[in-house]
Amino acid sequence: DIQMTQSPSSLSASVGDRVTITCRASQRISTLLNWYQQKPGKAPILLIFGASSLQSGVPSRFSGSGSGTDFTLTISSLQPEDFAVYYCQQSYSGPTFGQGTKVEIK
Amino acid sequence: QVQLQESGPRLVRPSQTLSRTCTVSGGSISSSYYWGWIRQLPEKGLEWIGYLSRSGSTHSNPSLRGRITISVDTSNNQLSLNLTSVTAADTAVYYCTRGGGTGGSFDLWGHGTLVTVSS
Numbered sequence: 001d002i003q004m005t006q007s008p009s010s011l012s013a014s015v016g017d018r019v020t021i022t023c024r025a026s027q028r029i030s031t032l033l034n035w036y037q038q039k040p041g042k043a044p045i046l047l048i049f050g051a052s053s054l055q056s057g058v059p060s061r062f063s064g065s066g067s068g069t070d071f072t073l074t075i076s077s078l079q080p081e082d083f084a085v086y087y088c089q090q091s092y093s094g095p096t097f098g099q100g101t102k103v104e105i106k
Numbered sequence: 107q108v109q110l111q112e113s114g115p116r117l118v119r120p121s122q123t124l125s126r127t128c129t130v131s132g133g134s135i136s137s138s139y140y141w142g143w144i145r146q147l148p149e150k151g152l153e154w155i156g157y158l159s160r161s162g163s164t165h166s167n168p169s170l171r172g173r174i175t176i177s178v179d180t181s182n183n184q185l186s187l188n189l190t191s192v193t194a195a196d197t198a199v200y201y202c203t204r205g206g207g208t209g210g211s212f213d214l215w216g217h218g219t220l221v222t223v224s225s
Contacts, residue, residue, distance in 0.1 A: 001168075034211040043201055043215035044152070050209030087152060091210020094167065097152040 128202030
């Protein structure tokens with residue numbers, strides 16, 4: 001299994017802040033990395049695919065970068081609706097997810 | 107707009123079979139996507155269960171292999187999951203998903219249903 005490790009596990013931020021979440025794979029996965037947002041009681045929604053491509057309909061304040069083993073999700077200016085849990089997912093070999101990063105209101 | 111709607115029993119007895127059905131509306135399940143299942147264990151993260159590839163072969167999580175059957179009913183536009191010999195550890199929210207998009211992403215999810223394994 002490819003292990004995905006996210007950091008931090010949680011963070012507190014204010015509206016307007018720039019937020020960065022990292023995801024590290026236990027082996028190289030090229031750019032086969034996707035990011036999801038999940039709000040309480042709801043299914044995850046796809047934000048970023050292929051490490052850096054923005055899913056249709058997702059605001060441009062979300063961006064992704066990285067390749068190999070290290071990846072980043074950035075929210076350029078945090079909005080009230082962005083408080084949620086974020087997951088990374090690799091699809092290089094048998095999909096696996098990170099443990100999640102909870103973004104809370106400061 | 108394609109939507110996924112899950113159905114099935116929400117309470118399953120230990121050692122029995124957990125069965126879920128996913129009805130695809132607004133599109134065809136015969137389209138060139140992967141159709142499968144992901145679950146979320148209580149207060150924990152997401153775990154991929156398995157999917158049917160475009161060729162019709164089943165790919166499943168090694169930790170669950172041998173217990174999983176995933177099938178498609180094209181006439182009713184439905185996807186099914188059977189998970190045998192369940193225990194309390196299989197209690198989770200089960201999601202129907204569409205995958206196989208660029209980057210191997212899951213771009214469409216059902217609403218999810220909590221299935222509890224308990225006597």
